């Protein structure tokens with residue numbers, strides 16, 4: 001390793017990045033774009049579900065039921081209709097996801113200690129929305145029913161304390177509001193880091209070949225590892241700048257604080273960078289043009305988005321798919337990111353993921369360097 | 378006279394195709410050696426083997442005393458090379474390009490500063506130091522590439538079609554510089570297919586379909602063939618080459 005040669009490459013690479021609009025765009029715009037796109041679009045939180053209601057009773061009791069549903073903020077009563085037919089039309093046209101039918105005998109039955117039927121129909125074509133709507137509606141209705149019974153008993157002089165029951169107190173750790181953005185932000189950091197690093201490294205090397213400067217480089221005394229390391233140093237620096245950008249957006253815009261140690265997070269990210277840089281070089285040894293490099297990167301990103309558990313929980317996948325996910329480096333980095341950011345845990349829990357990433361990283365970098373021969377044979 | 382380069386039976390095959398077929402010659406210090414031949418005759422492939430970027434399939438050779446199989450690192454440090462599609466970093470300025478190549482040859486910063494001034498003057502790019510390489514004319518780019526190849530003061534310079542696509546005036550200036558270098562003792566190995574340039578070389582080698590079919594000073598080649606111009610020499614050799622191929 002020769003310091004003068006290494007420094008020359010690093011300096012040249014920085015100047016090129018600084019003057020290349022496309023690279024700058026990827027470095028600055030890509031993390032911003034991905035953070036905001038995914039931050040807002042990929043949310044599994046469902047609320048303000050648009051519904052219609054057919055209130056055939058129009059009594060104080062039926063209004064109380066509707067108000068309770070509305071106040072939960074899970075349902076928006078956008079349509080008050082006069083027939084079942086209207087509800088099905090609204091569902092067909094997609095203007096509502098469901099409809100409530102309160103029968104004409106609702107308040108009368110309640111007064112007579114009966115159990116009037118309240119109907120709720122849901123559009124099941126989006127299962128996530130349908131499931132949330134069903135579950136929330138069921139819980140809300142049960143609570144309403146309970147309140148009515150308690151009131152009834154108290155009117156008769158029976159105290160609630162004399163009736164047995166369970167006092168159930170569920171507690172959610174780490175993400176008490178069950179906010180899906182909290183789960184997405186750490187994953188996004190991993191995805192952004194992977195995309196930018198792989199793409200830029202592949203570009204940096206392919207560009208030399210595409211423009212014919214590679215042949216000139218090959219005749220200089222530069223050694224392959226000097227060329228690779230010299231080209232990687234600037235991208236490691238840039239990747240860290242991007243980590244900081246993405247983390248700041250996560251912390252200050254989406255209010256997802258980092259619970260664990262920042263230093264530990266950075267060091268563990270460095271291990272993942274090894275992998276990403278190796279993949280970038282590997283792509284550059286196969287791709288002949290920047291376009292090819294771009295396509296290969298996309299091909300690589302797609303399975304990693306799906307298999308790593310970035311969007312879909314790995315626990316819900318069939319075993320063979322889960323095992324496939326074990327081959328994706330991002331899977332391990334996501335464990336690390338979620339562990340440090342959401343749970344605040346350190347190496348004592350994450351060392352396995354770090355070790356696996358280190359092994360994969362060293363292997364890809366070694367294979368990539370071996371493939372990256374410094375001649376034209 | 379000392380030889381700076383010597384090859385014998387040098388051969389390169391790409392699969393079944395023989396691009397360079399048993400080529401032998403040697404070059405002396407301070408010579409301007411012209412390597413001629415039509416497109417695809419194997420000039421670039423030969424130069425690449427001499428520079429240590431292609432491994433020969435057969436034959437022997439040494440460049441500046443270094444073996445072309447085992448001592449390619451030494452060869453790379455010692456020679457200057459300007460590739461066929463001489464390529465600079467277009468988004469870097471004249472000086473930044475030179476700084477980069479000075480670095481890749483481990484020329485110390487102080488020495489590089491002195492060399493840069495000297496070379497910018499030699500190739501006539503004074504006042505253009507801060508210009509981006511991408512915005513220069515073909516002739517200027519070519520002279521900048523030459524300057525980049527000379528930063529580490531190589532005793533032997535390989536130029537692969539350095540004047541392709543450059544205007545006649547720039548070509549003449551470029552050759553003036555080459556002769557200045559030769560006068561300073563730099564050996565120049567240059568491939569070309571311009572016949573007026575061939576006339577300016579001390580010695581020529583003619584390639585045809587991978588074989589060396591003629592070798593000698595321009596005047597001697599003309600005498601031997603009984604023709605007056607380099608054009609005729611070229612045509613005579615090309616015809617002779619075709620015959621040789623038919624007999625093969």
Ligand SMILES: Nc1ncnc2c1ncn2[C@@H]1O[C@H](COP(=O)(O)OP(=O)(O)O)[C@@H](O)[C@H]1O
Nearest residue numbers: 391394396414415416417418419420421422423
């Ligand atoms: N890497 C390669 N693989 C296969 N064929 C090649 C390769 N490089 C050159 N050739 C072939 O070898 C022949 C000689 O090429 P080259 O040395 O570039 O000729 P010249 O420089 O005289 O125009 C050509 O027919 C070319 O197609």
Ligand SMILES: [Mg+2]
Nearest residue numbers: 420421461538
């Ligand atoms: Mg050529």
